[in-house]
Amino acid sequence: AQSVTQLGSHVSVSEGALVLLRCNYSSSVPPYLFWYVQYPNQGLQLLLKYTTGATLVKGINGFEAEFKKSETSFHLTKPSAHMSDAAEYFCAVSDRTGANNLFFGTGTRLTVIP
């Protein structure tokens, strides 16, 4: 069985500050890991993904995440928050046998304070 836990349903940061959104996963097989972002009244957009290979993954809009197998984590970071980063962020897990069957976390709403 696969699942994802996102710590913190709401995170607030000041503009220019570090963004850190936490995600821990559970998977009985090698996981595929994803971060998606959802802006108000829109669908989800892929930020970045890890399948195999390099454990530090860079995505769009300056975001990156590191796969740490020993910690079963895939935290999302951005060095400097921008007002346009305010949105809801979802971590998700799947695997090779059902890659498009994503198990999503409950989401973290990011607020950026000017």
Next chain:
Amino acid sequence: KAGVTQTPRYLIKTRGQQVTLSCSPISGHRSVSWYQQTPGQGLQFLFEYFSETQRNKGNFPGRFSGRQFSNSRSEMNVSTLELGDSALYLCASSPVGSGGTGELFFGEGSRLTVL
């Protein structure tokens, strides 16, 4: 390139009715997945279609069904609607070969309200 298009965007139904939602994937994408999003349960996988065949199915009752046409367009149907079916239904397409990649392109969703 046009994105994923879902119709209708908003609809209101009453308990016991049925509803059909439509999804047109990005041109060239052969995989279409459906997700239900609610405040209480979050995002939950309904099913995935690839080349007109259901490839994966989530843990939803048989009232939820879908199909995919030869042009990759997909529809999902919910019969005998219940209040708890009120949700945002998201369709996503994927530029996939066999097995999928998890890289999904989502539409803006169809918001269903059941009264």
